[in-house]
Amino acid sequence: MDMGIYEKIVKKKEFSEIPIEDVERVWNLFDGKNLLDEEKIKKVRDLLRIIYSGFGGRKILVWKNKNAEEILKKHLSTRERYDYYPEIYERLLKRVGKNKETNIIDLGCGVNGFSYKFFKEIGYNVNYTGIEALGQLVNITNLFFKTNKIKGVVYHKSLFEKDKIVEIINKAKKPKIIFMFKVIDALETLERNYTLKLLESIKNSSVDEVVISFATESWIKRKKFYVQRTWLINFIKANFEFLDDFEIMGERYLVFSKQQK
Numbered sequence: 001m002d003m004g005i006y007e008k009i010v011k012k013k014e015f016s017e018i019p020i021e022d023v024e025r026v027w028n029l030f031d032g033k034n035l036l037d038e039e040k041i042k043k044v045r046d047l048l049r050i051i052y053s054g055f056g057g058r059k060i061l062v063w064k065n066k067n068a069e070e071i072l073k074k075h076l077s078t079r080e081r082y083d084y085y086p087e088i089y090e091r092l093l094k095r096v097g098k099n100k101e102t103n104i105i106d107l108g109c110g111v112n113g114f115s116y117k118f119f120k121e122i123g124y125n126v127n128y129t130g131i132e133a134l135g136q137l138v139n140i141t142n143l144f145f146k147t148n149k150i151k152g153v154v155y156h157k158s159l160f161e162k163d164k165i166v167e168i169i170n171k172a173k174k175p176k177i178i179f180m181f182k183v184i185d186a187l188e189t190l191e192r193n194y195t196l197k198l199l200e201s202i203k204n205s206s207v208d209e210v211v212i213s214f215a216t217e218s219w220i221k222r223k224k225f226y227v228q229r230t231w232l233i234n235f236i237k238a239n240f241e242f243l244d245d246f247e248i249m250g251e252r253y254l255v256f257s258k259q260q261k
Contacts, residue, residue: 001020001023001024001027001028005027005037005041006020006023006024006027008041009023009027009041009044009045009048010023012045014049015045015048016135016136017134017135017136017138017156018048018052018133018134018135019133019156019157019158019160019161021158021160021161022048022051022133022158022160022190023044023048025160025190025191026044026047026048026051026190027040027044029047029190030043030044047189051186051189051190052133052134052186068114068115068116068117068144069082071111071114071140071144072111072114072115075110075111077110077181077182078110078111078112078114078115080249080250080251081115081248081249081251083249084248084249085115085118086118086121086122087248088248088253089115089118089119089122089124090122091244091246091253092177092179092209092211092244092253092255093119093122093124093126093177095208095209095243096175096177096208096209098123098124098125100125100175101125101126101127101173102124102125102126102127102175102176102177103126103127103129103172103173103174103175103176103177104119104126104127104128104129104176104177104178104179105129105130105131105168105169105172105176105177105178105179106128106129106130106131106178106179106181107131107159107165107178107179107180107183107198108131108132108133108159108180108181108182108183108186109130109131109132109137109141109154109179109181110132110134110137110181111137111140111141112130112179112181113128113130113141113144113145113150113152113154114141114144116128116145116148116150116152126151127151127152127172127173128145128150128151128152128153129152129153129154129155129168129172130152130153130154130155131154131155131157131159131165131168132154132155132156132157133156133157133158133159135156137154138154138155138156141154142154155168159183159187159198160190160191160194162197162198162201165198165201166201166202166205169202169205169207170205170206174206174208175208176206176207176208177207177208177209177210177211178202178207178209178210178211179211180210180211180212180213181211181212181213181251182213182214182215182251184212184214184232185214195212195232196231196232196235199235199236199239199240200239203239203240203258207257207258208257209243209255209256209257210240210255210256210257211253211254211255212232212253212254213251213252213253213254214229214251214252215250215251215252216247216250216251216252217249217250232254233254236254236256239259240256240257240258240259241256241257241258241259241260242254242255242256243255243256243257
C-alpha cells in the first residue's frame with residue numbers, strides 16, 4: 001500500500017494511531033474491486049470502524065477525569081463483563097495460585113487494563129502487559145497505570161507483528177497467562193487462519209495458560225447466536241490440552257495449555 005494512501009486513511013483522528021499492518025490488510029481486502037481510490041478509502045474506514053467498534057466511540061479516546069469503572073462500562077467489549085470480573089479472573093488464575101507474581105499478557109487488550117483492581121480484590125499479585133493496536137487506548141491505559149502506580153504497561157503493536165508479540169511473551173517471567181478476549185473475529189476478518197498461526201507460535205513459548213474468549217450474544221440486542229468455532233476447538237484439541245471451557249454473560253472462555261509430554 002502506498003504511504004500516501006495510508007496517510008489519507010488515518011488522517012481522521014479516530015484512525016490516526018492504527019498500525020499500518022492492520023490498515024494494509026484491510027486495504028488488501030478490496031484489491032481487484034473496480035473502485036476509485038477515494039471509494040476504497042471510504043470502504044476501508046468503514047470496515048476499520050466495524051473491526052474496532054468495541055472501543056466505544058470517540059469520547060473514550062480522551063481520558064479526562066474518568067475512573068476505571070466509567071471506562072470499562074463505556075467500552076462495548078468490557079461493560080458486559082464488568083460485574084463478573086472477580087468470578088472470571090478467579091477461574092482463569094486459580095491454577096497458577098496466589099503465591100507468586102503472575103504475568104498476564106493481554107493480546108488486543110483494548111481497555112481491559114482498567115480492570116486491574118479485580119486481580120487485587122481476589123488476592124492475586126499480577127504484572128500486566130497489554131498489546132493494543134489503537135494508540136489512543138494504549139496512551140490512556142498507560143496514563144492510568146502511571147497515575148495509580150500499577151505494575152503494568154501496554155505496547156502499541158499490531159497483533160500481526162507476530163515475531164514481536166512472541167518476543168514480548170518470551171521475555172515475561174513464569175507463571176504467565178495469555179489473554180485473547182474477543183479478538184479472533186477481527187484477526188480472521190483481516191487474515192483467514194491467522195489465529196491458528198499465532199497460537200502455533202505461542203505453543204513454542206513457555207506459557208502456562210492461554211485464554212481465548214468470543215461472544216455468544218450480540219453486544220447491542222443481547223440476542224443469542226449460534227457460534228460453533230469448530231475450526232478453533234479442533235485445533236486446540238490437536239495441539240494443546242484443554243483446562244476449562246465456560247460461558248458467562250454471553251462470552252465463552254476457552255482455557256488451555258501446552259500438551260503434557
